[in-house]
Amino acid sequence: MSRYRYGAYEDGPDPLAPPYDVRDALDAMGDSVLDGTRPDDALRELLRRGLPGARNRRGLDDMLRQVRERRRALRDRGRLDGTLEEARALLDTAIGQERAELFPDPGDDARLREAELDTLPSDTSQAIRRLSGYDWRSDAARATFERLKDLLRREVLDSQFQGMKQALENSDPAAMERVKDMMAALNRMLDRDARGEHTQADFDRFMDEYGDMFPDAPANLEELVDSLARRAAAMDRLLASLSPEQRAELAGLMDQVMQDAGLAMEMSRLGDALRSRRPDLGWGQPEQMTGEDPLGMGDATTALAELADLSELEAALGQDYPGARLDDVDEEAVRRALGRQAVDDLAELRRIEAELERQGYLRRNRGKLELTPKAVRRLGETALRRVFAQLTTGRQGDHEQRDAGQAGELTGASREWRFGDEQPLDVVRTVSNAIRRSAMEGAAGPTAPASTASVIEPGPPSAPQSNGRANGVRLGVDDFEVHETERRTGAAVCLLVDLSYSMVLRGTWAVAKQTTLALHTLVTSKFPQDAIQIIGFSNYARVLHPTEMAGLDWDMVQGTNLHHALMIAGRHLDRHPDFEPIVLVVTDGEPTAHLRPDGRSLFDYPPSTDTLVLTLAEVDKMTRRGACMNFFMLAEDRRLVSFVEEVARRNGGRVFAPDADRLGEYVVSDYLRVRRGRR
Structure with a gap:
């Protein structure tokens, strides 16, 4: 015997699944259309409001509100000059510790060292450059200065590569050397890609060796470039958001750190490559941060990168540009900003828009959205129901032409007979009425066997025979019903x-x-x-x-x-x-x-x-x-x-x-x- 095994259908959508129900969406659109709104505007309003009914899906306006709240919260997180402030504090601490060590010494060497400390420039980056070759007398001051340099190295690299701060937490020279090797390999890979020689295998080998330095786990070079470019653009916006004095200090610190680490050339090559590949990321545009707490360079760059993503998401959710479609909204950006539920809501809205077109309710003609005849019929029925809801309900069976003859077409309805009617008799309803009435009155006589029972039609319907007998069923005038008909003339x-x-x-x-x-x-x-x-x-x-x-x-x-x-x-x-x-x-x-x-x-x-x-x-x-x-x-x-x-x-x-x-x-x-x- 043949054996069969049944399971879920896997070759595309289930062909036996019921069609997606878009009636609620169409009716909601119809309310706007019937109020005088154009179909494309009605669809846009529906997507903005969402579907608060059975499916309870949020609309674009609710997502937009959440995105704006998230942007305000990010701006209130802190100030962008946190690294400068911390660097100045550590530098002042180191200098103070050194002065405390020199003060008891009456020798000339101590006085010369104090004079050198007195002539340090006020610019933090220049002061650090001057002290990079200073022979510290105080061990505590030397340790503080090394901590300052380690802080700057980690913050600067974290501002370029997210997660690098934690990777360099222990100041391991081998880890720093590995960072140099990674940047050199990355620049070589970008050069090969610019020449058209890059392959996915090259990227896979690069990620096998250095993938732990990229916590977002890009799947290909394009995703890696996108991630790095967004972060580099955010760092550029950080510098543009500072005062000219702060900008000069921070740029000097970054340059000093990169030179000390031997990364200045590789970082410059990488920055030029990223800017040329993604010139659309708003390089150099300032961003206003209103918080009070100081942020490190890495945290500030992360906040600015997220603000840029939220700005793009806000524009896409706004749908305020010509040709806007829900496909323009980045699902991954929605997930990062608003969570999984928002992604499901967005997918539901996309499905509504697609199903309205697929099921023949909407069509696009030269970029303009139009209702199809199928949709117009449903909207017309809705408008007609509204009108009839205001009209006084007539008698059951009342129609537009009571004196229509037997040549008229049957409407499928029946009503009680009235004197002068010429419509054909509804025999089934007439006899049923008589039986129900007789049963209720308890006056029905013995009925004939079912095999011989018959009903005698009592003459023309215009003059029914009152109380006529049809094999045991008493027919009264009130029992008679006639079929409704309408005239054929139009x-x-x-x-x-x-x-x-x-x-x-x-x-x-x-x-x-x-x-x-x-x-x-x-x-x-x-x-x-x-x-x-x-x-x-x-x-x-x-x-x-x-x-x-x-x-x-x-x-x-x-x-x-x-x-x-x-x-x-x-x-x-x-x-x-x-x-x-x-x-x-x-x-x-x-x-x-x-x-x-x-x-x-x-x-x-x-x-x-x-x-x-x-x-x-x-x-x-x-x-x-x-x-x-x-x-x-x-x-x-x-x-x-x-x-x-x-x-x-x-x-x-x-x-x-x-x-x-x-x-x-x-x-x-x-x-x-x-x-x-x-x-």
């Missing part, structure tokens, strides 16, 4: 939406956008036989497609060209001559523009006579087509009121002045009313 719907700048100024643009999506979704999903066209108008008018509506923005132009919009709407109605015409206009201002004979838009405010005459001419054409124009005014401007009253007089349509937040309720209700009322 409506040609035109929604004209004002896109002018005044809509934004009055705060009505977002609700107009929601209303547009809600009505389009209602018509296409519930009344697919209807033909809807959305027309936006400002200085010109244009037809808006479904995918364009969600990302639609207002036009920062002058003009409310209702004349052009009515011309486009008229063509839509003419293409559907057998459809019931419905024209709905949403605006906050009177017409202030019209099309000239050459097709160009002419703006005039107050409205010119030509604008009003041409617009009313299109209104008269709508009247002759049998289309009633219903206006939804989002402002109470005197000229607008006068204009729509004239339109209502000439056309017979109605005028509404809803609150902005109830616009969707008014428009959808009016559309349903017109559908129910047409003959």
